[in-house]
Amino acid sequence: MAVGSDFSLGSVDVALTPAARFAEFLRTRGKRITRQRRVIVDHVASHHEHFDAEQLLAGLRKTPEGSRASRPTVYRTLAEMVDAGLLKKMVLDGRAVYEHDYGYPQHDHLYCTGCRTLIEFSSDEVARICDAVAGQHQFRAQSHRLIVTGLCTHCRSSKSRSRHQDRV
Amino acid sequence: MAVGSDFSLGSVDVALTPAARFAEFLRTRGKRITRQRRVIVDHVASHHEHFDAEQLLAGLRKTPEGSRASRPTVYRTLAEMVDAGLLKKMVLDGRAVYEHDYGYPQHDHLYCTGCRTLIEFSSDEVARICDAVAGQHQFRAQSHRLIVTGLCTHCRSSKSRSRHQDRV
DNA sequence: TTGTCTGCAAACACTTTGCACTTTT
């Protein structure tokens, strides 16, 4: 993941707000800082849960500001935010789910097939293993994704009721 | 190519051929052993690489036998084979990829975004970590999936050429 | 002004489904 700041005067990068970081990203790419892009980053930055495009769109439409961002624009902007290193994308049950990646520590997930909830956890062992394995295969690891699928306490109780299919 | 005998006199389950295992699965579910299901399992069992529905369909259509299995039937049968524990499904670049799961040891993958190749590796440490983490969160782990994304040696050379987008 | 962005509608890839007919049991 190439993150670096093009102009580093001190310890710049880390202190930037997501919006500022995105603005910088756009600027260095000759892209424009439009109203919709601003509204979208702000909205995303103010919500810290995992979300998908549809949820974001729904959230935006609750505000007069965000109502003006269309679905295509939301999709386009999400892709840009991933490029900018603000968001991380993963695919669950056939749709893309996003989470914050800027200023957030590396982590992995437990995924409950009952309630479709993601639980975060950290383990530096995982990263260590990835590096080791990559090395053994002359592979240049860029990132990894570990998802432990199962049932959370809550869903384990109502297990027999809910038909939890294992789509991956 | 279906190999073995359907009647094992010694150690049962593990010794079953994929086709036999599938037949048993179908039987116990009141499902029927049709020509297309037979052709599909046999074809799948005789190819040991990762594949997606389209590749399987293409492969089937090269044989007179398999030509009679339609796309919907292939999809339906793949789902059944996953249920039967013969195949494991994962999603990469927006389409489902299958791999053998019957009689194959647990493993994880390195995924090259350049050539979209999966490289298998095993690490019991990973399973250990998953269990540990699940325990800490009162989570009942059913399975896990670890994918290390990056570039293989080959693609690392032609890195600048190939536009390797990071869809996940 | 210039060139990027946007919204719309249509297109997309992959997968699933309704239904009349075919097969297995």
Next chain:
DNA sequence: AAAAGTGCAAAGTGTTTGCAGACAA
């Protein structure tokens, strides 16, 4: 004969794209 399976065509999902008008620089 009864029940389950199949193929076809059509419908879904979630996401992407072509294009003309809107807008940031």
